Amino acid sequence: xxxxxxxxxxxxxxxxxxxxxxxxxxxxxxxxxALLGHNGAGKSTLIKxxxxxxxxxxxxxxxxxxxxxxxxxRRTTAFLPESVSFHPALTGREQLTxxxxxxxxxxxxxxxxxxxxxxxALDRRxxxxxxxxxxxxxxxQVLLGRPKLALLDEPTSGLDPISRQDLxxxxxxxxxxxxxxxxxxxxxxxxxxxxxRIAILRNGxxxxxxxxxxxxxxxxxxxxxxxxxxxDQIEQLTAQIGGRRINGAALEITxxxxxxxxxxxxxxxxxxxxxxxxxxxxxxxxLYRHFSKExxx
Amino acid sequence: MMIPRALSIAQSExxxxxxxxxxxxxxxxxxxFALALTFAGSAPTGSLGVDMLTISVASMTTLSVYLAxxxxxxxxxxxxxxxxxxxxxxxxLSYPPSRTEILVGKFLAQxxxxxxxxxxxxxxxxALATWSGGSGPESLLALARLIATSILLGxxxxxxxxxxxxxxxxxxxxxxxxAALWLIFVVLFDLGLLGAVVMDQSGxxxxxxxxxxxxxxxxxxxxxxxxxxxxxxxxxxxxxxxASALPGWAAPGSLLLWPxxxxxxxxxxFGRVEP
Numbered sequence: 001x002x003x004x005x006x007x008x009x010x011x012x013x014x015x016x017x018x019x020x021x022x023x024x025x026x027x028x029x030x031x032x033x034a035l036l037g038h039n040g041a042g043k044s045t046l047i048k049x050x051x052x053x054x055x056x057x058x059x060x061x062x063x064x065x066x067x068x069x070x071x072x073x074r075r076t077t078a079f080l081p082e083s084v085s086f087h088p089a090l091t092g093r094e095q096l097t098x099x100x101x102x103x104x105x106x107x108x109x110x111x112x113x114x115x116x117x118x119x120x121a122l123d124r125r126x127x128x129x130x131x132x133x134x135x136x137x138x139x140x141q142v143l144l145g146r147p148k149l150a151l152l153d154e155p156t157s158g159l160d161p162i163s164r165q166d167l168x169x170x171x172x173x174x175x176x177x178x179x180x181x182x183x184x185x186x187x188x189x190x191x192x193x194x195x196x197r198i199a200i201l202r203n204g205x206x207x208x209x210x211x212x213x214x215x216x217x218x219x220x221x222x223x224x225x226x227x228x229x230x231x232d233q234i235e236q237l238t239a240q241i242g243g244r245r246i247n248g249a250a251l252e253i254t255x256x257x258x259x260x261x262x263x264x265x266x267x268x269x270x271x272x273x274x275x276x277x278x279x280x281x282x283x284x285x286x287l288y289r290h291f292s293k294e295x296x297x
Numbered sequence: 298m299m300i301p302r303a304l305s306i307a308q309s310e311x312x313x314x315x316x317x318x319x320x321x322x323x324x325x326x327x328x329x330f331a332l333a334l335t336f337a338g339s340a341p342t343g344s345l346g347v348d349m350l351t352i353s354v355a356s357m358t359t360l361s362v363y364l365a366x367x368x369x370x371x372x373x374x375x376x377x378x379x380x381x382x383x384x385x386x387x388x389x390l391s392y393p394p395s396r397t398e399i400l401v402g403k404f405l406a407q408x409x410x411x412x413x414x415x416x417x418x419x420x421x422x423x424a425l426a427t428w429s430g431g432s433g434p435e436s437l438l439a440l441a442r443l444i445a446t447s448i449l450l451g452x453x454x455x456x457x458x459x460x461x462x463x464x465x466x467x468x469x470x471x472x473x474x475x476a477a478l479w480l481i482f483v484v485l486f487d488l489g490l491l492g493a494v495v496m497d498q499s500g501x502x503x504x505x506x507x508x509x510x511x512x513x514x515x516x517x518x519x520x521x522x523x524x525x526x527x528x529x530x531x532x533x534x535x536x537x538x539x540a541s542a543l544p545g546w547a548a549p550g551s552l553l554l555w556p557x558x559x560x561x562x563x564x565x566x567f568g569r570v571e572p
Contacts, residue, residue, distance in 0.1 A: 048387065048571070048572075051387070051390070051391045053387055053390055053391070053571060053572055054571050071393060074391060074392060074393045075393055077391060078391075079387070079388055079391040080388075081384050081385070081387050081388050082384065083384060084383070084384045084385055084388060085383040085384055085385060086383065086385050087313055087379075087383070087385075089312075089313045089316035089317045090309065090312065090313060090316070094309065094312060095309075098305060098306070098308075098309045099392065101301075101302070101305040102302055102305060102306070102389075102392040102393060102394055103392055103393060104393060125316075138388070141388070
């Protein structure tokens with residue numbers, strides 16, 4: 001079984017600006033890929049190119065062997081646009097029924113709406129829905145007809161934390177049934193534990209593409225220590241410890257994993273001048289920043 | 298597969314037109330205007346020697362030139378830009394239906410709504426005139442012609458509305474462009490022609506080019522068709538000259554061709570939309 005999505009050295013220009021540059025990307029069946037990047041990094045453009053909504057100028061994209069935008073590709077692909085809305089005059093059930101008919105899949109519309117937690121709002125007009133409810137409705141249409149590829153653009157935007165848990169539970173179910181999933185996001189902390197692989201786009205260039213563990217090793221990022229001091233002693237402490245002042249009462253130092261305990265002992269020895277210490281191991285955000293910066297050098 | 302998917306879209310659009318009371322409002326407007334013109338226009342019946350419905354068809358023809366394009370544009374201007382604004386256009390386009398199917402689906406629903414409003418509105422006028430004894434076979438035929446041509450005229454401006462909606466990029470811009478479109482086709486075009494005729498002083502332009510230019514505009518073709526086809530309507534509307542200078546097929550040809558031109562332009566414009 002080959003990859004569900006295969007992108008080979010895709011480039012795209014918008015006027016003189018190159019919005020995608022030699023991007024390669026594959027997603028296997030059942031794999032969950034997080035596509036990270038700033039606004040304007042090319043995530044949405046890449047998704048639109050996969051959907052065949054915008055042409056690419058070089059390279060090729062294949063969805064289960066089919067060209068983007070072809071009838072075959074459209075049948076196998078599900079899509080959740082960023083902060084989508086629907087016609088306010090229709091009810092959730094009517095909107096989803098339309099999508100079911102258009103997709104050609106006989107679907108249990110009420111069941112799907114129940115699955116995303118909209119069973120109470122089934123016959124209410126979408127105009128009365130909150131942003132989170134509209135997002136859930138958008139998610140319900142992704143589940144129509146067992147897609148082979150699901151493209152989710154900022155799926156967590158507008159969702160409260162509990163809804164996010166539900167969302168990732170649904171994504172896991174999709175993956176378990178063999179759907180290849182691409183999640184474009186800048187909600188870094190959430191995709192961390194919820195995806196199999198992470199790709200980072202920066203100015204249209206893919207700067208990283210690996211598992212979180214492998215990326216952490218490659219980046220070898222330092223742990224950060226944030227030290228809060230008595231406000232009248234911060235000057236003196238900064239001179240002693242070094243590091244970077246955060247505000248009137250705190251400073252931050254970075255150290256590699258093996259120096260961490262030595263640093264902690266040194267700071268603890270300073271006694272009452274220290275009010276608090278917090279320690280942050282390298283996280284996705286740091287990785288993201290690391291790989292984003294690397295390119296600009 | 299193509300037709301059922303277009304019909305699914307049409308069904309959903311129809312639901313929207315009913316929900317947001319568009320269907321009701323359009324029908325109400327047509328009924329009120331038709332009734333007002335039937336009663337207000339019934340005064341000169343005796344002096345012209347035609348029946349009540351003929352007079353009212355003549356007034357309603359003049360009214361429909363303005364109203365049919367207006368209602369059509371108001372229905373269609375956000376057909377594509379509305380979905381674009383809501384962010385649901387990219388989603389719709391990721392589904393199997395082609396852009397042609399989406400366009401056809403919306404067109405079918407909105408044309409059905411417009412037809413309903415026209416038939417009920419003008420039909421009410423006809424029924425009322427018949428009930429009060431002011432109609433005959435000829436005037437009923439003229440009424441049927443008015444309804445059919447009003448629907449065709451509506452179809453033209455629905456399709457032009459889709460074109461504008463696709464070109465505009467947002468509903469706000471589409472609304473502005475629709476207003477401009479209406480003004481050009483319904484008001485400014487005629488004013489321009491009138492000015493040219495006055496300048497020309499019955500020269501070559503007035504004799505030869507002017508009738509063709511006039512009938513090239515769907516709104517004028519609508520007027521000419523309705524007037525040329527019925528002597529009584531022509532008499533009561535006081536417009537005979539220009540219509541008689543053209544072959545009989547010119548106005549119907551123009552009005553039948555325009556929806557096809559409009560839909561083709563709309564499809565091309567829609568094809569260029571990148572959601």
